[in-house]
Each structure stands twice: as C-alpha cells, then as structure tokens.
Amino acid sequence: MKTIKISIPSLIENIKIIESFxxxxxxxxxxxxxxxxxxxxxxxECISNAIIHGNQNDKNKLVHLELNVEDDTLKFTIEDEGVGFxxxxxxxxxxxENIEKTGGRGIFLIKHLSDDVKFEENGKKTILSFYMI
Structure with missing residues (x-):
C-alpha cells in the first residue's frame, strides 16, 4: 500500500494545491x-466543504488529505478540524422543495461520482473510494 499526505490551511484558493496533488x-x-x-x-468539492463548512474559513485550521493506494482502489481521506455534521x-x-436552494449539492455529487463514501468522526472525516478496474 502506498500513502501520500498533504495538509493545507483553510483558504479556498488552496484548492489549486489539491488539484496539483x-x-x-x-x-x-x-x-x-x-x-x-x-x-x-x-x-x-469535499475539500471545499471542509474549508467552508468544517473549518469555517479559519486559515489557522488545517484540512488534511491522505491518499491510500491499495490494489485497484484509491482511497482519499479528507479531514477538517471543525465540529463535524x-x-x-x-x-x-x-x-x-430543495431544487431552488443553493446548498446541499456537493455531497450529493460526491456520492454519485465516488464508488464509496464514508463519513467518520461525526462527519469531520470523509473517505472517498474509487475503483480503478
């Protein structure tokens, strides 16, 4: 298994760092x-949620991203320092009743694009799995 980790301050412009990752x-x-x-x-999207909703845009709080590669599965673990949800x-x-509302689409998208989604630690940690087969 291979593991790569990165942590970023909670600034929305740091999404560029995640894209490079x-x-x-x-x-x-x-x-x-x-x-x-x-x-x-x-x-x-998950990192954006962690910055905005989890860490409340507090640049003193970090968002952690870990990638684990095992066999034919990529697992991305995103963790914030907020209170969870x-x-x-x-x-x-x-x-x-929600179609006109601006919020709530991110996690809906994540669940449809990922092969598996798990929320842990009261929602402070999200694990996204993708199968490479």
Missing part, C-alpha cells in the same frame, strides 16, 4: 481519464 497522483498511479474526472470533482441530516437536493 490529484494531477500528480494521476501520473504516479496511472489513473485513467474517466476516474480522474470523478476524483477531481469529488475531492475538490450529521450526514443523515442532509436534505436531498433533487427533492422539489
């Missing part, structure tokens, strides 16, 4: 283009 992983682990697009959208309380953004 994913680009490097694409080269290192020969990730195909189909999965690469899903990874880029899911991981950057209850993933069961998330509203369905496709429901008629």
């Amino acid at each position: 994913i680009d490097n992983a694409k080269e290192s682990f020969e990730i195909n283009d189909d999965i690469y697009g899903n990874i880029m959208i899911s991981v950057t 209850d993933s069961n309380e998330l509203k369905d953004p496709t429901a008629p």
Whole structure:
C-alpha cells in the first residue's frame, strides 16, 4: 500500500494545491481519464466543504488529505478540524422543495461520482473510494 499526505490551511484558493496533488497522483498511479474526472470533482468539492463548512474559513485550521493506494482502489481521506455534521441530516437536493436552494449539492455529487463514501468522526472525516478496474 502506498500513502501520500498533504495538509493545507483553510483558504479556498488552496484548492489549486489539491488539484496539483490529484494531477500528480494521476501520473504516479496511472489513473485513467474517466476516474480522474470523478476524483477531481469529488475531492475538490469535499475539500471545499471542509474549508467552508468544517473549518469555517479559519486559515489557522488545517484540512488534511491522505491518499491510500491499495490494489485497484484509491482511497482519499479528507479531514477538517471543525465540529463535524450529521450526514443523515442532509436534505436531498433533487427533492422539489430543495431544487431552488443553493446548498446541499456537493455531497450529493460526491456520492454519485465516488464508488464509496464514508463519513467518520461525526462527519469531520470523509473517505472517498474509487475503483480503478
């Protein structure tokens, strides 16, 4: 198993660093283009949520990203230093009463683009899995 870690201060412009991290992983682990697009959208959305919602844009708090590569699975673990959230309380953004609302689409997207999503530590840690087969 290979593991790569990075931590960034909670500034939205640091998403660029995460994009470079994913680009490097694409080269290192020969990730195909189909999965690469899903990874880029899911991981950057998750990091964005961690910065904005988890750490409340507090640049003194970090967002941690860890990539574990094992066999044919890529696992991205994103962790913030906030108080967490209850993933069961998330509203369905496709429901008629929520269709006009601006929030709630990120996790919906992440769940549809990732092969598996787990929320741990009261929502402060998210694990996104992608199968490379």
